[in-house]
Amino acid sequence: MSNNGTKGDVVLMKGNEAIAHAAVRYGCDGYFGYPITPQSEVLETLEALMPWETTGMVVLQAESELASINMVYAGAATGKAVFTSSSSPGISLMQEGISYIAAGELPALIVNVMRGGPGLGTIHPSQSDYFQATKGGGHGDYHLIVLAPKSVQEMADFVGLGFDLAFKYRTPAMILVDGMVGQMMEKVVLPPQRPRRTDEEVLEQCPWAATGDADKRGRNNIITTLELDSHVMEKNNERFQETYRRIEANEVRYEEYMTDDAEWLMVAFGSMARISQAAIHTAREAGIKVGLLRPITLWPFPYERISELSRQVKGILVPEMNAGQMIEDVRLATEGRVPVKHCGRMGGIIPSPSEVLTALNSLIEVK
Numbered sequence: 001m002s003n004n005g006t007k008g009d010v011v012l013m014k015g016n017e018a019i020a021h022a023a024v025r026y027g028c029d030g031y032f033g034y035p036i037t038p039q040s041e042v043l044e045t046l047e048a049l050m051p052w053e054t055t056g057m058v059v060l061q062a063e064s065e066l067a068s069i070n071m072v073y074a075g076a077a078t079g080k081a082v083f084t085s086s087s088s089p090g091i092s093l094m095q096e097g098i099s100y101i102a103a104g105e106l107p108a109l110i111v112n113v114m115r116g117g118p119g120l121g122t123i124h125p126s127q128s129d130y131f132q133a134t135k136g137g138g139h140g141d142y143h144l145i146v147l148a149p150k151s152v153q154e155m156a157d158f159v160g161l162g163f164d165l166a167f168k169y170r171t172p173a174m175i176l177v178d179g180m181v182g183q184m185m186e187k188v189v190l191p192p193q194r195p196r197r198t199d200e201e202v203l204e205q206c207p208w209a210a211t212g213d214a215d216k217r218g219r220n221n222i223i224t225t226l227e228l229d230s231h232v233m234e235k236n237n238e239r240f241q242e243t244y245r246r247i248e249a250n251e252v253r254y255e256e257y258m259t260d261d262a263e264w265l266m267v268a269f270g271s272m273a274r275i276s277q278a279a280i281h282t283a284r285e286a287g288i289k290v291g292l293l294r295p296i297t298l299w300p301f302p303y304e305r306i307s308e309l310s311r312q313v314k315g316i317l318v319p320e321m322n323a324g325q326m327i328e329d330v331r332l333a334t335e336g337r338v339p340v341k342h343c344g345r346m347g348g349i350i351p352s353p354s355e356v357l358t359a360l361n362s363l364i365e366v367k
Helices: 015-026 042-047 065-077 088-093 095-103 130-134 152-169 179-183 199-205 230-250 271-285 303-310 327-335 355-364
Strands: 010-014 030-033 059-061 082-086 108-114 145-147 173-178 183-191 254-257 264-267 289-297 297-299 316-320 340-342
Touching: 010 015, 010 130, 015 042, 015 082, 015 108, 015 152, 015 179, 015 316, 030 065, 042 059, 042 316, 065 082, 065 088, 065 095, 088 095, 088 108, 088 289, 095 173, 095 230, 108 152, 108 179, 130 173, 130 297, 145 152, 152 173, 152 179, 152 183, 152 230, 173 179, 183 199, 264 271, 264 303, 264 355, 271 289, 271 316, 271 355, 289 303, 303 316, 303 327, 316 327, 327 340, 340 355
Parallel strands: 030 059, 030 082, 082 108, 108 173, 145 173, 264 289, 264 316, 316 340
Antiparallel strands: 010 183, 145 297, 254 289
8 A cells, every 4th residue: 555645556545534635636726725623734734735836826814714715715806716714613714705705706715624503613524614604604595506525535636626616607616525534544546746827827717817917818707706786797607507407407415325215304415314225225125225315515405305315215315424414415306205304413423333223213113
């Protein structure tokens, strides 16, 4: 097992470390962040890699989460590939800046390695930021593209995917992962190293960017989110909504497991999807035909596929590490066709496969 990180090598590392390596290899221009458990390894790994000496990537520990998200805002406005990472209370502090980035129609990547809350809560894993990420944590009518990895490999893969989607639609994207995946160590194949884009390539690919270089384009772009004319602001919002409709039409991602003959269904994301798979194996051995749908994009959410499966199964179990958040979207998708039951723990406690299986049996007995 190699640890030099060349393409094709199988590398053992934490999920947070994979984020850092993948960002450098994507050709990322800058990272601005602030340490907070359980995601501090992102910044620490970037500092150890010292990409400013190899690729010219900027790595800066800001004085706060507020400063870091506004640095991301500024970097994104110039057409550069920039990102930040934090954990739940830190992401809460970033919400105004995230809303500004969305309103400015700017591509940026935000990584949230979730911990238990509310408040400072605990440093242990949770999935209780689902509402914040998928319903718009800041003010105004906006969405983030939200990717939910379940493995260290996907932590690495979703960096490139997140950046690509952000630039494709000119909107911020978020990798939403619980602290269990951020801290666990697994084998991962890193992507190949890509060169950072030149200034000329940025000008060509991002004609909207505010670079201050009027000589090359004949104009200076201005990025602003303020519009005092309500009619113009409504037109802006209509344009945002059209972008979101295109994302919903083209970018829904999910994974299915043993759903072909399923009479019962689990819907889970992140590490809870892995725990649910273990429970499914035990259930299948007992003759219970149960399958799993794992949303990969939490927004856009796979409403249509869950709706189709709700016509096939007798009931749905939604295991989450929270008080019940994604379950609301599952219920919207089913339109009341079948019972939908929540199974979860809070405060950083990770449900076991046996707990999930007990909840499934309870659902079956009620049905």
